[in-house]
Amino acid sequence: MTSELEIVDADHPFNKPSADLILRTSDHVDFHVHKFILSEASPVFETMFSLPQPGEPCSSPSNRGQRSAEPIQDHKDGRPVVAVPEDVRTLDLLLRIIYPYENPDLDDLDWITPTLSAAIKYDMAGAVKLLSQQLSGHATTSPLRVYACAVRHGMEGRAREAAVGCLRFTLLDLDVVPELADISAVAHHRLVRFILRCQKEMATLTTDLTWIPVGCPVVGEFPSHKTLIWWYAKLNPPWTRCLFCHRQMDIITDNSRKHHNVCKWWMSFLDSVQAQLLKRPFGATILEGAFLEKPIQSMSDSCRTCRTASGIGALRAFAKYLAAEADRRIAAV
Incomplete structure (x- = not known):
């Protein structure tokens, strides 16, 4: 277990004394949060809070078969502590979306993708919708990254938008991005095949002109x-x-x-x-x-x-x- 000296509290508003739970990030930052808000935003947390506490017979909480947060293993200032795998930046963005505050700045794709992954894992429907819309905004500027993220999470509509966004670039311009490692070779092949089919469709556009109206x-x-x-x-x-x-x-x-x-x-x-x-x-x-x-x-x-x-x-x-x-x-x- 990490020692107290290595742990710091998150900045306002996630350090309020009214909080009744602490989420501890992978980089050792404690977020003081409210169970009620987490329960309303996430069925995963709602289920976890309904399970017996340590000392009682229980099984580890899960999200559709995947472990989403550690069971309560520690206490701090009288509040239970739950360890989560997200880092401080990702958890901060996610919490600011579900809390009744102004939505955070979500222009940076580097933070949209991990935050979206966390929102999907915790089944936070409202956060997923907002982050999906923000992801779509990058479909024309970073289409390959958006495509890989959308495919990874089964978001077919966003994947299609990103595939069309790829048409703005030549195949040589579509450099390899780290997110491609998260999808299968089959998914990447489908994208390349889509681009080639679109190129083929353009081959007759200016040779058979019978589609042009009269006048x-x-x-x-x-x-x-x-x-x-x-x-x-x-x-x-x-x-x-x-x-x-x-x-x-x-x-x-x-x-x-x-x-x-x-x-x-x-x-x-x-x-x-x-x-x-x-x-x-x-x-x-x-x-x-x-x-x-x-x-x-x-x-x-x-x-x-x-x-x-x-x-x-x-x-x-x-x-x-x-x-x-x-x-x-x-x-x-």
Whole structure:
């Protein structure tokens, strides 16, 4: 047993004299807590407190077959002491979530994952929900870590979000993270296979263009601040009716089975879109930065059809529609 000299009390508010229980962390910090609050937040603790105390016949408490906290083996200041495997930072965050205080800062993924593991182990539904939402917020910036954490805890929805987040990166950019050691090779293989299937889905997006509606794309703004793309059927897009820009000899077919000659810059744009989506099969990749500036610069300087406010607007609207179509196909994988 650890000597008293090696043990310190936690900071406020977990040092109140009104507490009736002490949770001792793995790094020897005592949290003075209240059984009632723990019981309300965690069926695991509620069950443990209902068991006979030392000296009476009892079995070690468990959480679905896994040991979650040591039986009461010590007393301090008249309060029973329960040893838990969590460190001081993890337990502090977990307790601040279940206590009636303002939620702690949970922006750091390094602390979200161990705290979520503890919340799941103690069956703290409210804490699990909050931490799961916080975990989701990292699905686009640290998708591989989030994926591994979600898979480890059987959180299929979060795992899917993280898998889609991985599409924002190339496979070479997805470096090995420590959390991968917590999941099986099969789970990691499923992620790689998902990415490869998404890349395959993008291969035909810019070659079979029959999914493109008839007409000219226009960005529509609504009072709800929602942006939609609609198609003006009576007007062909500028890249099919231009009289100034150089034309591509190939012919494209729209979804009405009409054939169109198109501007060379537009076909080059589709080629660059396909190359980008094969590396990162995610719609937003073709809307980032200056990606649309290259086709605009490829338009003829004297063109009165393409290089106009309406012509460039139609290109931007088409790019947004194309990005949405890419995401729609990814969602179906």
